Amino acid sequence: MKIQANKIILWTLIGVLSVSGIFAFTTKNDKLFALAKNIDIFATLVRELDSFYVEEIDPDKLVTIGINAMLEELDPYTTYVPEEESEDFRMLTTGEYGGIGALIGNREYGNIIIMPYTGFPAQSAGLKIADQILKVDSIDVVGKATSEVSDLLKGPANTPLKLKVRRNTDTLEFDLVRRKISLKNVPYYGKLDERTGYIKLSDFTTNASNEVRKAVLDLKNQGAEQLVLDLRDNPGGLLGEAVEIVNLFIPKGKVVVKTIGKLENVNYTYKTSKSPVDKEIPLVVLINERSASAAEIVAGALQDYDRAVLIGRKSFGKGLVQTTVPLTYNAQMKVTTAKYYIPSGRCIQAIDYAQTRENGSLITVPDSLRKEFKTKNGRIVFDGAGIEPDQSVETESYAPISYSLVARSHVFDFATHYAYRHDQISDPSSFQISEEDYQDFIKFLEGKEYDYTTYLEKSVEDMKENAKKSPLYEEVKDQIEALEMKINHSKEQDLITYKEEIMKILSEEIVSRYYFQEGLIQASLDEDNDVIKAMEIFSNPKNLDQLLSASIK
Structure with missing residues (x-):
């Protein structure tokens, strides 16, 4: 009978523990005894299941499920990587x-x-x-x-x-x-106007810092006198690349981040080691709720040194450090070993997973327990909730009809339909579909399903459900039904009401057919509220100076 790899790992581990004398030191080290005992129980359980269960079992599958369930009790970032997934894992870290x-x-x-x-x-x-x-x-x-x-x-x-x-x-x-x-870490960079450069950094895999360096130098050669670094939706990645990117804008010898854990060998202070590319150029960094890990280190360090104004929304709050540990049979474990602390001394971790394990729900640090820190210029910043921007900009919201048209692939399919009939379009920043094109889109939707519930309809629906629980429902039933009739949406009317918004979404999707990822990014910038706010701040140098010297409100 073929012995499965995971079973071999378990039997080997039990043997190693036994030979090393762990069982002999149970009175001296209860934790090691508990570890050995439970591994033995687990291994015995899998072996007996294989022998006695009524159907054939797949030990590989069962053990993997068991490992994953165990790791889920810790945090989302401590994960098991079996041999067959190692290539995908390598791709995520290297790009x-x-x-x-x-x-x-x-x-x-x-x-x-x-x-x-x-x-x-x-x-x-x-x-x-x-x-x-x-x-x-x-x-x-x-x-x-x-x-x-x-x-x-x-x-x-x-x-x-x-x-x-x-x-x-x-x-x-x-x-x-x-x-x-x-894969490129910088899928696009370019000029927003004669004086302003823009860099989209989407990841922190190998070579990210070199790509940003090249973009900064190229934009400066093109005449850029101020920069926007876009870290929105950036999930993070390699810590070393984050340190190098911060080093592009602050002097040599400055602390960027510290990692602190329970083992001495994971405690380390990362400092800038080179001369910066430009330590004076005015800088705005864009962040949002999906900016995480290395992206938060870059944004937070630049904020702590008052080197950049941060615009957007509070970042994700991932301040946990992972180390890849090799296991037998080419498996790996990505395990949380430390926390990140940026130059002001604050930790950016937002969720307390130790309490979450006990409580069963996600526990964030309450505002009353968040500690106060100060930036280089004395601005007040806080720990425990990611990185908060210096200037908040509300998330752009779309009408329910727009969400429905995108979710049901009608926007995607129409863009494809458009591209089949047009060999080329103007450049991404100027392209806009015409009124005639929009009427074609309305005809394209005929017979297609894209119904949805508006916010107001949902509110009335909830009110009706609650009213049904009341003995007075029969008395107000007619009024509620009349209100339902009055607010019942018309898809056709919504196509007119939200025409400008839908045309913008269609135009951006069509641009991607001709200019791919780079064009899609470029096409979205003109009406990007975060970019607009950045340009407002740049328009008056005193705004920048004031934001970097006053306390965050």
């Missing part, structure tokens, strides 16, 4: 993989190209957004899971593959050669 350089996804009609990345095999060969993947080499992938198709597309660099796709009514074949794909 590199062997493949064709395209994001794929699933729509109602099958697996499609969502975004071909500029300069890589998919885009160079002529694959386009919305191409439906029919075959990878000789394998028919219609009906297969997206993950299966993705695995088929990946492979060693310099290996060939054939791709058959459906585009509109045509079936096309492409010969491609896989390449080592290094």
Whole structure:
């Protein structure tokens, strides 16, 4: 009978614990005894299940479920990486993989190209957004899971593959050669106006700091006298890259972040080690609720040194450090070993997972327990809730009809329909669909489902449900039903009421068909409320100085 890898790990571990004499020191070390005892129980349980359970079991699957359930009791960032997932894990940390350089996804009609990345095999060969993947080499992938198709597309660099796709009514074949794909950390940078440079930093994988450095230098050469660094939606990544990016703007020898844990070897102070690219250029950093980890270190350190004004919304609050620990049989564990503390001394972690384990619900640090710290210029900042911006900007909200049109892929499909009929469009920053195009979109929606519930309808619906519990319901029933009739939305009217908003969403999606990820970012900047706020602050240098010297309100 074939012995499964995870069972071998368990038997080996028990043997090591026994040989090392752990069982002999139970009176001296109750924790080690409890650890050995419970591992022994777990291993025995799996072995006996394999022997006695009425059906055949898969030890690999059961043990993995057990490991994952155990780690879920700690925090979301302590995770088990089995050997078969090690390549995906490496890709997340390095941004590199062997493949064709395209994001794929699933729509109602099958697996499609969502975004071909500029300069890589998919885009160079002529694959386009919305191409439906029919075959990878000789394998028919219609009906297969997206993950299966993705695995088929990946492979060693310099290996060939054939791709058959459906585009509109045509079936096309492409010969491609896989390449080592290094995803860009800076998918776009450019000028917002003659004086203002903009850099979008989307990740912190290998080479992120070099990409930002190149963008800063290039923008300065183009005449940029002030910079916007966009860290919104950036989930973080490599700590070393975060330190290097901070070093671009502050002098050598300054503390960027400290890691502090229960083991001495994880306690470390990270300082800038080079001369900065520019320690004077006015700087605005954009953050939001999805800016996390390394992104928060960069934003927080620049705030603590009063080097940048932060605009947007409070960041995610991930102040936990993970270390990758190798396990036997090429498995790995990503384990939380320390917390981050930025230059002012504050920790950016927002959720107390120790209390969460006991309580069962997510526990955040209450405002009354948040500690006060000061920036270099004496501005008051607080720990325990991520990084708070110096200037808050409300999240842009969209009408329910807009959400529905996007969620049901009608915006995506119309953009594809538009691209089939137009060979080219103007540049991303100036393109806007016409009134005639919008009327075409309304016709495109005929017969398609995109109903939704407005906020007001939901409120009345909730009121009605609560009223039904009251003995007075029959008395107010007619009034409630009359109110329902009065506020019942008209999809056709909403297409007129929210026309400007929908046209903007359509225009941005259409731009992506011609200019890909870079164009999509560029097209969104003109009406971006955070960018508009940054430009307002830049318009008067005194605003910048005042924000960096006054206390955060």
